[in-house]
Amino acid sequence: SSTTIQERVKEGVSEFTHYQDSPYISSIGIRVIFTKNTVALIKEKPIFGYGTSSFKSTYSPYAANLYQDWRATPTSDPHNIYLYITLENGLIGLFIFLAYIYTAIRQGFTQPPYGMMATSFLIAV
Numbered sequence: 001s002s003t004t005i006q007e008r009v010k011e012g013v014s015e016f017t018h019y020q021d022s023p024y025i026s027s028i029g030i031r032v033i034f035t036k037n038t039v040a041l042i043k044e045k046p047i048f049g050y051g052t053s054s055f056k057s058t059y060s061p062y063a064a065n066l067y068q069d070w071r072a073t074p075t076s077d078p079h080n081i082y083l084y085i086t087l088e089n090g091l092i093g094l095f096i097f098l099a100y101i102y103t104a105i106r107q108g109f110t111q112p113p114y115g116m117m118a119t120s121f122l123i124a125v
Contacts, residue, residue: 025070033071034078037063042086049090058087 001009012028019029041050041062050058060074078084086094101122108119 023069025073030070030073031079033063033067033073034059034075035080035083037066038078038080038083038087042083042090045090046086047090047092049086049088049093052088054088055084 015022015026015028016032019026019032022029037059041058055078056074056076059076059078063074064072066072078087082094082097085097089096104122105119108115108122111118
């Protein structure tokens with residue numbers, strides 16, 4: 001791999017291993033914090049979640065109560081669609097979302113040639 005890729009991978013690994021010690025926000029570090037906090041919130045209301053469009057209003061005060069530095073950064077998106085859906089709509093919503101994806105992919109395979117293109121796009125996204 002190129003030198004640029006090697007440097008970026010080293011930087012990412014460093015950000016991941018030192019995100020708790022870092023006095024500065026980092027791309028990987030903030031995502032780790034988003035994930036940890038979102039999972040903690042999901043554990044509080046796993047079945048039904050907090051309601052549609054509730055991510056920002058639920059996450060931001062939670063993070064602000066835990067941290068006083070960059071880790072308290074408010075967000076309206078945890079950068080992971082599965083965590084986002086689960087926090088807002090619970091495991092029931094996640095199951096429905098996964099069923100939708102499964103159905104769309106299955107339908108795509110039965111509608112050549114455009115269905116295959118749509119399925120490929122859905123899988124890529």
